[in-house]
Amino acid sequence: MMVDIFDFYDKMERNNIMLSFKGDITSELLTSILQIMENKLDNMQEEPKIKRKVYNVLVECLQNLYHHMDEIPSIGDGAEAEKKIRSAIFMIGKLDNQYNIITGNYIRSRNVEGLKTRLDEINKLSKEELKDYYKLVLNNGEMSDKGGGGLGMIDIARKTGQKLNYHFQPVDDNYSFFSLNIKIAQ
Amino acid sequence: MEKVIIEGTPKTPTINFDMIVGLLEIKGRSIPENSIEFYKPLVEHLERYAQKPQSNTNVNIQLEYFNTSSSKCILDVFKKLESIHKNGNQIVINWYYEQDDEDMLEAGEDYQAIINVPFKMIEVQE
Structure with a gap:
């Protein structure tokens, strides 16, 4: 085994990770994750208000991955190199009375600037401005063929009342790794 | 004119559209990855209904x-209702939200600000 599983476990334990997943994000997987998380939130006897917020934001974060994660060429030679990998990572945990939802996925480097600009624009807006921007995009925006309406990130910022905390890590000439860390305070 | 019933699933709502009495109900959760596909039949039924609507339509x-x-x-559905209302038919959209669910109340108010149809915000106990 190449990974130190105890090290993995220890880090997840210290960050109080409730659920984590790495791999392809399918519709069936989302159904399962949402069901597991709903049961966990019920078992924790979380306040309905917090439970609803966490669930809503979780749906948007996961569906962002589902709609927008880019495939990357696999590492390997010959026939292996022809294959494409669809893979992303997702974690949810609760630390110091706040929920953390962390997602990570590959993105083509040429799309980094555009996404960064959008996120920075959303981060500049006040609560009221976010409400107006949401209504504007809802009413005038076109639905993309991926099914997203460009509303996901605005909705996350609105519901959490916090800035979108993101990071881009260059991977190679063509791809970067985009991570998003969303906090939901009690 | 007919009745349309679509049973709910963990990701899609129950839809009950009774064109004979003029009642449209959408209940449950609506979180499908592909919502256009899910709502397309309802939008089409509404287009047919719009040609000969009841003078009173209640929407829950x-x-x-x-x-x-x-x-x-959901905005597309409301826009269809708006055009029926514009043609002189009465429509009320009853928007239910659970007590303390400010996000859901706000969502209803967002639609109310965009759509020119009377809305009624109704709080329900959890």
């Missing part, structure tokens, strides 16, 4: 959760 929206992808489709 009682959603526990909905994703942003559904929010566009």
